[in-house]
Amino acid sequence: MSEAVGFVGLGHMGLPMAHNLLRAGYRLRVYNRTPAKAAALAEQGAELVGRPADVAAPGGIVITMVANDQALEAVTLGADGFGEQLGPGGVHLSMSTVSPAIAQRLAAHYQARGAAYVAAPVFGRPDAAAARKLWVCTSGPQAAKERVRPVLDALGQGIFDFGAAPEAAHVVKVAGNFLIVSAMEAMAEAFTLAEKHGIERGQIASMLAQTIFACPIYQNYGKMIAEETYAPAGFRLALGAKDLNLVLDAASTARVPMPFASLLHDRMLSALAKGRADMDWTAVGLAVSEDAGLK
Amino acid sequence: MSEAVGFVGLGHMGLPMAHNLLRAGYRLRVYNRTPAKAAALAEQGAELVGRPADVAAPGGIVITMVANDQALEAVTLGADGFGEQLGPGGVHLSMSTVSPAIAQRLAAHYQARGAAYVAAPVFGRPDAAAARKLWVCTSGPQAAKERVRPVLDALGQGIFDFGAAPEAAHVVKVAGNFLIVSAMEAMAEAFTLAEKHGIERGQIASMLAQTIFACPIYQNYGKMIAEETYAPAGFRLALGAKDLNLVLDAASTARVPMPFASLLHDRMLSALAKGRADMDWTAVGLAVSEDAGLK
Amino acid sequence: MSEAVGFVGLGHMGLPMAHNLLRAGYRLRVYNRTPAKAAALAEQGAELVGRPADVAAPGGIVITMVANDQALEAVTLGADGFGEQLGPGGVHLSMSTVSPAIAQRLAAHYQARGAAYVAAPVFGRPDAAAARKLWVCTSGPQAAKERVRPVLDALGQGIFDFGAAPEAAHVVKVAGNFLIVSAMEAMAEAFTLAEKHGIERGQIASMLAQTIFACPIYQNYGKMIAEETYAPAGFRLALGAKDLNLVLDAASTARVPMPFASLLHDRMLSALAKGRADMDWTAVGLAVSEDAGLK
Amino acid sequence: MSEAVGFVGLGHMGLPMAHNLLRAGYRLRVYNRTPAKAAALAEQGAELVGRPADVAAPGGIVITMVANDQALEAVTLGADGFGEQLGPGGVHLSMSTVSPAIAQRLAAHYQARGAAYVAAPVFGRPDAAAARKLWVCTSGPQAAKERVRPVLDALGQGIFDFGAAPEAAHVVKVAGNFLIVSAMEAMAEAFTLAEKHGIERGQIASMLAQTIFACPIYQNYGKMIAEETYAPAGFRLALGAKDLNLVLDAASTARVPMPFASLLHDRMLSALAKGRADMDWTAVGLAVSEDAGLK
Structure with missing residues (x-):
């Protein structure tokens, strides 16, 4: 047994x-x-x-x-x-x-x-x-x-x-989560660019998910960001914000400037300031639309 | 015929x-x-x-x-x-x-x-x-x-x-290239974070390429960025810089702030200033290592 | 005569x-x-x-x-x-x-x-x-x-x-305007930080203007940003956006990454997207407050 | 007595x-x-x-x-x-x-x-x-x-x-130091832009220090950044890095995104990674020159 x-x-x-x-x-x-x-x-x-x-x-x-x-x-x-x-x-x-x-x-x-x-x-x-x-x-x-x-x-x-x-796998994990949020932000920027040029967000998302980005992160989160379904949360934004803090702490310890991570940290901070802690962490994309005068 | x-x-x-x-x-x-x-x-x-x-x-x-x-x-x-x-x-x-x-x-x-x-x-x-x-x-x-x-x-x-x-497919194309360079930068930051914590770049790249990022962009460019083989060029950095300019021009026209794209534009500009026009466009990752005191 | x-x-x-x-x-x-x-x-x-x-x-x-x-x-x-x-x-x-x-x-x-x-x-x-x-x-x-x-x-x-x-004085001029907008953004960030810690914006602005930043730019624009009087325009934001474009063009030509300028360009773009072309250019500070969940 | x-x-x-x-x-x-x-x-x-x-x-x-x-x-x-x-x-x-x-x-x-x-x-x-x-x-x-x-x-x-x-004056102090480092970065970008357009750094610094930025921060630090005299340290870069951390911690607590501060934090981190802890904190400007292919 x-x-x-x-x-x-x-x-x-x-x-x-x-x-x-x-x-x-x-x-x-x-x-x-x-x-x-x-x-x-x-x-x-x-x-x-x-x-x-x-x-x-x-x-x-x-x-x-x-x-x-x-x-x-x-x-x-x-x-x-x-x-x-x-x-x-x-x-x-x-x-x-x-x-x-x-x-x-x-x-x-x-x-x-x-x-x-x-x-x-x-x-x-x-x-x-x-x-x-x-x-x-x-x-x-x-x-x-x-x-x-x-x-x-x-x-x-x-x-x-x-x-x-002891810490190695945790470094890898937070680095991985950083990559995920980076992909979210990048998709939100790309889809918003397309949208303001008259292209449907879902169309570009779908093409990418079938071609050069045919992997789960882009397929699943790409769909959410294209459809702007930021609630209910699969993974709470507050937890995503915590993970970004872990990334930046690990970066400070090792003295690695991570400009994407810094930018994403500010996105998370803004989302928390706007009361979005309980939205899905893909809601970093909401600010991209707002900054472009949408919403 | x-x-x-x-x-x-x-x-x-x-x-x-x-x-x-x-x-x-x-x-x-x-x-x-x-x-x-x-x-x-x-x-x-x-x-x-x-x-x-x-x-x-x-x-x-x-x-x-x-x-x-x-x-x-x-x-x-x-x-x-x-x-x-x-x-x-x-x-x-x-x-x-x-x-x-x-x-x-x-x-x-x-x-x-x-x-x-x-x-x-x-x-x-x-x-x-x-x-x-x-x-x-x-x-x-x-x-x-x-x-x-x-x-x-x-x-x-x-x-x-x-x-x-007439312009729609071109917007989609430059948005796609922007996503690719974003993935490069994100990987370079993540791999450098891992490296400075004593983890082999190739190991984290390989894990990601087999799991949540099992798609060509992360697999192929991830390998290059992990191994830091920035030459010879598959796609010249000077062309990548041009594409980033196209993205930012399209973003200005449509009034879409794209902070990742702006940051990547500066990376490209720096690479050109350092004489890297003929390296592969993955060489944006070189600056990430340099900023972390490596090289 | x-x-x-x-x-x-x-x-x-x-x-x-x-x-x-x-x-x-x-x-x-x-x-x-x-x-x-x-x-x-x-x-x-x-x-x-x-x-x-x-x-x-x-x-x-x-x-x-x-x-x-x-x-x-x-x-x-x-x-x-x-x-x-x-x-x-x-x-x-x-x-x-x-x-x-x-x-x-x-x-x-x-x-x-x-x-x-x-x-x-x-x-x-x-x-x-x-x-x-x-x-x-x-x-x-x-x-x-x-x-x-x-x-x-x-x-x-x-x-x-x-x-x-022939171009030298123009380079100096756009560089100067870039410095002015940089000071605006920095003040907006500093004052908003103070505000959310319970300190009056006007008090910190006034102290700085009498001490280490006792010069016209910080005194005059600092007062506007502290009081958030972003209209009527002394200098239209649309013209400020134009000037940021001139800075970035000059930076591209000379291959000088200017991360502050890139960020300010995105601020300007966002302000234009939100219909603020006719506000004063200090209105870049409005987005700082909004990002912090104020307004 | x-x-x-x-x-x-x-x-x-x-x-x-x-x-x-x-x-x-x-x-x-x-x-x-x-x-x-x-x-x-x-x-x-x-x-x-x-x-x-x-x-x-x-x-x-x-x-x-x-x-x-x-x-x-x-x-x-x-x-x-x-x-x-x-x-x-x-x-x-x-x-x-x-x-x-x-x-x-x-x-x-x-x-x-x-x-x-x-x-x-x-x-x-x-x-x-x-x-x-x-x-x-x-x-x-x-x-x-x-x-x-x-x-x-x-x-x-x-x-x-x-x-x-109890904390109010400390918030004001770290906000002030953030403004100082922001001015340094902005000047370094502006002077490097001028330099690569064939203009002497000292000339633009001097003009600004006599006109719209006639205040101690721009006069004293402007001279150092123009002349690139980053050592010996008047204020050690390592202490400046500490102050930026204090700013970002205060910003996180109050949920205030401060993109300039995030960028400056990364500059400081890079300078530490490159062994510049004992240089003057104006040495953030050194990276601006390096990114532009100078040095």
């Missing part, structure tokens, strides 16, 4: 991921800040616990899928966190989009206790999570990565490794 | 396109500023002429594949141009990347003479041209577009139409 | 300048597209003529103070222009804000005819023109500059020379 | 300020991390102490002039800090350029202990500090501000008040 795995964070992504682990035969001890979300999981056999610390078994695996650095710090190093419970041989499989800095801090914390931090952030939205179609980027100690491999196989369709540094 | 078609401009793109027309059974009258390039075509049966005006037969079709607006103006409205030779029923099939403004001027010129301007710029590099894998965007009068359809079928793998306005 | 001087362009700037020349004892032959504006001048002794060509006397001086390159081209090289009337020894004293490119063209035109082009654009608004408080930047042939010196002394409070090149 | 004042931080600014207080008759207890710098002060009667905590007398005044938030936190809330020694009635007169956030934290800390935080950052370089020519911006509790007024009068030539909020 499979080993028990701890799981913290049952949001839009965490919940379907936890389901897939149950389906793959893992026993789960789960914690979520709002317990109601865990009810369906409990019916399927997951054990609900009252504190993050209770998901961990000495030497076991704990997965986190939480909103941001603050949440991750709380469930690990906070008063009720599992940071001291993981123990020798334990692995913290950190799958959220968090900062390289916190990964380094946690890795040092675990190393001093004989445990390991494995970074494993994912690309994919909730439907991809449900369909086990996530792409996973990993980094961390080799032995720990090998140990969690079956767990990751139960969650995604492919794993890409980026070496031993 | 197929009708005779005029063809002006035997550069990296024009030459393989003309070959494909010969292969498809078209008789060709070709003109190139430097006649030597046309020799191979002549061996295959193309008729070489000494002036652009001589490629046109009254009521016939003339294809242009030239470097820029100035060249297009010279071969059409210039002293030796074919602008007066096309005559009633003639079609100028304009496949270069040129400005919406010159398309409107030429369309008006032809309309007054009973001829037609069909915009048909293409996406694809010389190898795609040779393999009949170009994507073609068209706009112009419906009857004229129907007439040239077999010609376009002999050149590309798909045609996308954008209505009757 | 002073010699007769031709004067073309009686707008907000040209009219008070022409008055000052009359006051200084010059005889004037004036042309304006809308003759009504010249009536007051005529009462004071100016001779009104019906075509630009008629302001010029062979070997004489003609001043132009017109809106843009197109207007300058029309009154010089156009059908009724004075470009052929100036004759050997004549001087075209070009005081408008126009492009370096047209200056070079006109200089070559005159040189071939024994006449001279003297660039003499000015800094100062209409009230400064009326008060003979303009600052004049000159460039052009030395002898011609010496000849027009008394005329310039009657118009401004100081002359700064930039050598023999 | 004047009361004793504590003084922490004897750097380029702090040392001349402390001298002026001695001259004005204040008794000083001073602390500096490197005691050697305090020797000259001791000869003039200042009392040197070994820990920040020792500069404070219960209910007294302590001035801080330190490098950044980290240093300020260390000397106040750190193990040897004076944060607990100030006591009821005490005033921390905080004159460094620090973040609005730390001002709020310290103000809350003191309020709970009956003491007060007065923000009093200054504009002016070391020579202005020595000459009592600083401009001081204040904010904080009214009574505390009145009490420290004579102290500030001994240090500067003018005081501008921004109300009761």
